[in-house]
Amino acid sequence: MADPFSFDDADEPDFSRAPTPRAGGIAARAQAAVQAAMGVPRYVEALNPEQRAAVEAMDGPVLVLAGAGTGKTRVLTTRIAHIIATGRARAHEILAVTFTNKAAREMKERVAALAGPVAEGMPWLGTFHAIGTKILRRHAELVGLKSGFTILDTDDQVRLLRQVIQSENIDDKRWTPRALAIQIDNWKNRGLGPAQVPAGEAEAFANGKGRHLYQLYQERLKILNAADFGDLLLEGLRLLRENADVLADYQRRFRYILVDEYQDTNTVQYLWLRLLAQGTPDRPRNICCVGDDDQSIYGWRGADVDNILRFEKDFPGATVIRLERNYRSTAHILAAAAHLIAHNEGRLGKTLFTDGEDGEKPTVAGVWDSEEEARTIGEDIEQLQRQGQSLDEVAILVRASFQMREFEERFITLGLPYKVIGGPRFYERAEIRDALAYLRCVAQPADDLAFERIFNVPKRGLGDATLQVLHDHGRRQKIPLMQAARELIETEELKPKPRQTIRALMDDFTRWSSLIDSKPHNELAEQILEESGYTDMWQKDRSADAAGRLENLKELVRSMEEFPDLGGFLEHISLVMDAENNDTGERVSIMTLHAAKGLEFETVYLPGWEEGLFPHQRSLDEQGRAGLEEERRLAYVGITRARLRAKIYFATNRRIRGLWQSTIPSRFLDELPAAHVDVVDGGQTSYGGYAASRFNAVETFGSSYNTPGWQRAQKSGGFGERGKSNWNASSKRGPQTIEGELVAKSSASSSYAKGARVFHQKFGSGTVSAVDGNKLTVDFDKAGRKMVLEGFVQAA
DNA sequence: CGGAGCGGGATTTTT
């Protein structure tokens, strides 16, 4: 990345500056020829047959269904390397998109490691948003922006919307800016501009003002020369749709398109990709999407699983390759995960397998309450640690972040080092946002939102009244706030005190701006924070986190060194903004299940498997069965993070919103196969008998479907066995019904026919004797007749 | 303008 943040108009990489891609291309081609003579390139040789097929399927659309731990990133990076090495395209002719900066960074590194300097740069490898921005900046004027537009984050967006709502004399208590921000974001995710919003939805906000407010907001953005995150994609889409020449240019440019985590794409991203991948008869659509429908866990944020489920329809003639050989987890862990996820209907169907060890069975333990849960897990970790388990290889994955506190408290008392992953992001912290606002004011004097933010931070006695005066003047004269301020201090409109204060502030900004070209930008930043009194403000602050905030500010200044100038830094920060935590020492990781996607650990603790928490009640209430399936995928993601040990817990009592509530074990526990799970007694104080009855229930469900419990369940849609213990003692919600429906329903047609030979992890080989939806009756050679879920066998 | 005191809401989260 010579200069990743300059969005100049160089259409092709500047060969005089970039490390000679053309020469590299020739070298690569020569190398490829040598390899061809010798057979297969080494990097391809190292792959398994399916991975290799995914890398070598070069023409036309390709969908790679990559299960957890099957080498997805390896396939993507090798494919890129292969495209370059075989001379099919040069690095700048490949578009490779990811969702997170982390994924983009990782891919960049791995491609460079494989393909060497030929891949240098990969100018079009990045997140959807980064690439969207890059394209948008080149053609900004075509969508009513200027190339240097500012990218607003959620906070700015909300403040702007508040102004818009107020300007329409709408009660912003009843119709909150935040709600509108969410709504607009939602529309943008779905690819809808103000004109395309369905009438019904547009009417729903503020008695029919929804569309109008959206429209006004977009106009305000253009006046401010700003774009929100949604715009980076939606305006990017509009740009391509409305400018055939621009579209054609990019279609020609991107000879190969690769998409990571395709199951997470939302509608705009899908439409954008489809447009770019649109082929002509003489030019096949070389788009390769990699994803796992079973790991789609971002539906609530606009991701549409249907995109991946529909791939073959969208791209006729697509090659579909399944990666099912898992290199991460032991057989028992995979079996547990596979059995669980087989309960989902909306999936393409994959079953992970491994040649590796059976390993330890995942465990399920019941504990009395969340306090005991934390204590038990803490002690278990200490035990493992004594056996040589590295704490870096231990993670606690929770459904909701409030669960984390209990663990933190316990670990502090135990002296067990831990780190919380996720949490409030670096850039979201108030001190960072304040500091950035100062820098934005210096670099972009028209950035009203930034100015508003720091107008009275640190407190300098300026309030709403004064701000209102500036706003009025600014609006009248059609000038930015800072300029309005400069003009007003020359008049009598302001009271003497604020006038004096503003004058001093504007003098500060004048001085800082004058230094912008002469002083290194990180030193300038330090000076600004010092002279504005901002660091002082935190130094005087007595609260516990003040020291940490000052530390963050230092980190921010330090991180600026890596950038060529202030503008480059701000561009980076608006898109990337993650702080690398440079901590030392082994630590247990605590994070949400969502944050854990893509990671792996030797030992994974999965606490809180209780109805209402996991699956989360709200997900069920709001999304119904789709919500349940997404929760189940989350459970699947959780289990498949484990290499060696997965330890599941449920508490009988949990404090939710202050009050203690008794809970029912999660239905997902019932969906684990008894043959591959050990039910253990949890902590010392857990009440007797629970584990035993629990075990029975699992046994009933998992190992044989011919028991009375199972048959009753099929008839009634519930599990009679459970009623005996306090499985559902306080349940009025009846999750069993949904579960019964899910399991027993026979709408999905099976890919196995009567007479087919299948293989089952536990029961071995057998012949299918009956098919009922996704349930198979199989006569096993050794184990006899059993009913099993389709997802739990492989064709033999 | 700024602090205290009250009411409402409280999954998951990237860019």
Next chain:
DNA sequence: TCCCGCTCCG
């Protein structure tokens, strides 16, 4: 229960 944001008052 706890936290945030808003309102009201000094």
